[in-house]
Amino acid sequence: MTPDVPDQSERADAAASAAPAVRAAGVSKVFATKTGDVAALSEMDLDVAAGEFVALIGPSGCGKSTLLRLIADLDQSTTGTLEIFGKPARRARADQDYGIAFQQAGLLPWRTVGANMALPLELHGTGKAERSARVSELAELVGLAEFIDRYPDQLSGGMQQRVAIARALAARPKLLLMDEPFGALDEMTRERLQTELTRIAAETGAAVVFVTHSIPEAVFLADRVVVMSPRPGRITDVVDVTLGERSEALRESPEFFDRVTAVREALHGAPVARASES
Amino acid sequence: MTPDVPDQSERADAAASAAPAVRAAGVSKVFATKTGDVAALSEMDLDVAAGEFVALIGPSGCGKSTLLRLIADLDQSTTGTLEIFGKPARRARADQDYGIAFQQAGLLPWRTVGANMALPLELHGTGKAERSARVSELAELVGLAEFIDRYPDQLSGGMQQRVAIARALAARPKLLLMDEPFGALDEMTRERLQTELTRIAAETGAAVVFVTHSIPEAVFLADRVVVMSPRPGRITDVVDVTLGERSEALRESPEFFDRVTAVREALHGAPVARASES
Amino acid sequence: MAPRGSEVRRKRRQSELRGWIAAGWGALGVLAVLALWELYKFVGPAEGVVIGAVQGQAGSGVMILPRTHDRAMPHVWDMVARLFAPTSGGDTPPLWVSVAGAALVTLGIAAIGWLIGVIVGAALGLVMQRWQLLEWGLLPWIVVSQIVPLIAFAPVVNAIGNQIDRGGGTWPQWLSVAVIASYLAFFPVAIGMLRGLASPDRIHLDLMRSYAAGYWPTLVRLRLPAAVPHLLPALRLAAANAVLGAVVAEVSIGMRGGIGRMLIQLAGQASSDPAAPWGPTFGSIALGLIAAGSVALIGLGLANYRRGEAA
Amino acid sequence: MTDTVTATLPGPSRPAGRSRGAGPGERGLPGWLRWVAPIVVGAVIVVVWWFWVDVLGTAPRMLPSPFAILAEFVKRWPIIAQDMTITATNALIGLVVGSLLAMLFAGLAAAARPIDGMLAPLVAALAVIPIVAITPILNTMFGASSQFGRQAVATIAAFIPVFVNVLRGLRQTRPVHRDLLRASAASGWQTFRFLTLPTALPYLLTGLRIASSLAVIAALVAEYFGGPADGIGTAIATYAKSGRAALAWAYVLGGILIGLVFYLVTSLLERLATRRSPA
């Protein structure tokens, strides 16, 4: 929890549209483990503007997930301040200011596709009629209109991932947090979902913080690619992408390869001590 | 099982070095399932020369794994003939002509790294002394010499994958079958293992059939990239790579991107009916 | 990498510490029950609380709180003191000595029953895993077998044993008890073996096939090791079952010397010497815990085969 | 010790091990064999039994011919049914009460480690108390002329597997799901209702299935050691000791039928609930 701006929610809410989607200042995270302390993040500073798409990339264990979890208030930072739309993370969570999707779809197997999408709404007392209207909308958005009454085990991995994205979008958050959501998919499906995600992000105008291991994915999706160093995680580079409209053709364009190379070099510039271990 | 060349093993053995590592002619595979027959492969023809590195790429469900399993005699083809170094697949399996590695490392958790590497040797009655000599050699090869007495759960994913590769190499097969062996790794580790694999393949002179979903991976590794169509799997294109020595620099070269684009287009040229479902 | 030796030692110390803490809570739990017993005995009505009793109709109504008088709930300290009094008056040995002796007899028989059960169960598990047809044919009957009350066929086993004994073979009575005990013990082993042998991942089976390994090498190098995590709890359950079975069998076929016989013998004086039956009762509980606990020790030796469990 | 009971039969989260474990050449068995095989085995058992008893005549006298048992079962059905009702009722009450108590205590144990630690030795001890020992004690405490003692014994028998399984189930919520609920700002109660409970449900039903036949056996055996002179167990003892072996075994058959019904019903419930368990 951030100590400042403790309870000025009204003002904060009013200022929300003006405030950056995410503002991390001097954020560190140390995990106390049985075998000693693990510094996962050290003095991170990051701003994500409203509506901006930021990709986080870095070697395994560099603290990408940790950062995302701090933003989502699933963990507390050790030092530093973290503001979501100008409010403390905890409050942002309570206000459902963000939606989140994980590497595994994490659908509840005993709920239908529709019920899974509706879960956040149900938890916050949205009425039944409104819920089902929203579910239809979401299902349409992610192309699963015919599958609303299916159960997760009847879907392919890609379809499940789309349900998870729809669920993250359910409460119309202005911020989407995604932790390697396409990690488990095959390349073709993955490319399709990437294209869809850029469309959805554009349509909903949400800011996105997107963790990935794939350089082409980061480049294709993001406005900015944030490159992190091995543990303790720190930002070593930020690659601006600004490639304009995302299309299939883009993936084969020289500018695309340029940015891919830039990110590759930024990544490898970072010492690879940790990576050699994994 | 192939009906021809039933028992001419001596002659076959003598011809082995001359014969292609894999020769598939008109191979089809139909799975009988509860809900009807599934044609996984249809009339595949493929030759892999001794010492050649071939990558198989294609949308999910196109039959890549099926083909590999047929070559390994883990399944029987419905039609067509399949020869490994001029012998029927079954005989090649009995002779341990190939080594295989899967997407998951598939190590036996109760065996040390060394014992895992030695498993194929143990099963074929190699003496203890010889086994341990070979294990040291293999561990050196994959850079795990210090970890021989560790257990798999004490290793990172990348290290486990290297053990699996060492295990596949243990009996010095002239043919390596690899089914998305790096699928579960992060990009950085993956790139390192790719470099290592090309080195190892070159050193041992083994032919490799390598299944992957990643276009850059296929291009980086292979002499030839075989592109398959969605189900029922068929070869739609073969991209010759011939980029010369594999180095890190290669990944950022224009020729590399050229080949990547070529494979991308070959892939997307294929109808994507199946992929849209997953 | 950190020096491994110290890491291992620290881990061991840590798990030791956790063991002590767990033992502490456990002891507290037991103490809590004893305290509750005495507390309720103190505040509860001697004749319990019955609702819906009809005047003059014995046994009518539903008793919702138990009786607290000394015959129903002896004081904890009386039960303990009774353990140190002569078993049967006169200069008979203290009760706890008799109980311990009887428990040892039963433990030995239960151990043999366990062994028989493990062998039979493992064999059934093996063949059922090997041949699906046998699984389909046998498994339902194995389940049904456990629904047959032990006491119904214990006399049958005893009679068969006697037949053999008369027919020139040797069949001591304890062997009947062991066989009956094995009847409860084989079940979890058969099921655990079946599940365990079928538990290897497809990938490992494929791997063995790719090595052209036949049934036996696959069994020894893959299926059996993979079955260990299933087998260990099964063996422990089998041990507890073997003890329960042995006690019931002793009672049923009237075998002398074991704790089962002692249970009914001392139950005969529950009116005049209510603390006495608690001795063999505690004895039989301790016996079950010891049996299950010692089998758990096997698990320590097989720790490497349980590495998969955490993952 | 406490987790042992779950080994009895497959846990809920495991998919059928068979399809992957099938040996070569075993895959193609036609489905009808699944039904025919047990029937054939049953027939073989009956024939061997009959041959031993009626043809060889070397079986002990307390083991009558299967056909004699069946005949007696049919002939005495009215009184057998009456006693079956009593034993089944006791078992059912034990199953329900034992399961409810087990759920309550498992909930407490899952909520607080100390409670878990305190319950562990007690549950382990409860699991190894012989019915012979506990029944007279319960009968004295709660009255020998009510069915209470038997119901309590059945309760104890049912408690153990349900407790162990539910406790395990309550601990099976996956981190990704917990994160999800937290990210959705779900309250503690909502987390329990939307996540913990549904996750534990298949485990509960596995426990129930194991508990069902144990409750029947326990209720029946408890009748041997006191209480009203009714029920299957009393009848088995009475008639076995007066030379009426066929009648005694007809009652045994009645007991098996109760156990089977309990088992099949709970298995069915379990199958329904495990359909959508987390992979």
Place this chain on the structure above:
Amino acid sequence: ACSGSPDASDTGGGDDFEPITSLKLQLQWLPQAQFAGYYVAQEKGYFEEEGFDDVEIIPSGGDIVPQDALVDGDVDFAIAWVPKVLGTLEATGVELTDIAQVFQKSGTLQVSWKGDGITSVADFEGKRIGSWGFGNEWEIFAAMAAEDLDSTTVSITTQDFSMNALLDRDVDAAQAMTYNEWAQILEVVNPDTGQLYQPEDFDVVSYEDTEGAMLQDAVWADTERLKNDPAYADAAVRFLKAITKGWVYARDNAEESASIVYDIASTAEAAFPVGPVHQQWMMNEVNKLIWTGADFGLVDKAAWDKTVKGALAAKNQDDLELITTEPADSAYSNEYIQEALDQLKEEGVEVSGEYTPIDVVLTEGGQ
């Protein structure tokens, strides 16, 4: 040929058979003074005197049924109650013979609290009655049937091994043997007085005084074998001689005999009996049931017929009857015991007579 002809057993070594020297006797319960005569015979060497060098006395308890063990050939002789054996004989069609009726009287009581008004069998109607079941309940039903009482109005509670059901009023009247459970009650401290319960605190219905009385402990032998195996018939007589001597000794030395049984039973193997005083009480009461003035062990025709009549009349809670037809004539025979008695009389043993009770003061727990 001689079908147990008395002469065959004269010397214990006839011409046409090898005399039996090793025997097994099945008791019907745990080792206690109820079976003192057999243990005394063993302890005092009476079996050896009669030419047996190995007699194994097998206690029961649990589900072992003496008559079944006898039929199966596990043992040579068995001690069992007459009505229980009659039931088995009819249900299974086997033949056994009561060759000595040890207890001449029924020792079963139905004990109730003073003031509850259960002073006769007629008062059982509508009451909850305790019984051990397993064949011990037939006297209740027989006694009620004899008075035309409706036994279906009685609900039966299976008593466990203690008398708690009565003490806690779970039953209106509990079954008790004069020699065992009756003493158990009287070994309990009355919380109201701080003293042991006294007989005056209870009403007692003794089945011996009712039409339901049935013959109890008897020595049973295999009818077929008696008929066809002269060695067995010979052994039967010698065996009866030995146990008669044992019971005679127990009659004349009650206290010593009680402690003989107590010592034998007080081993881990036998699993401890109730204490020494309890055994003395039991010895005392058992002697009263045996020594009624008549010769030891002879089956009294009248008592037998009464037992059979009761067994024919009684119906249990399932409305099933114990027996439906008269037992075969072979069901009892005084031939062997008479022969044994005759020989003993020749040897100067006093085989009839009254028993002079000793004084036993019960203590708490019988210890």
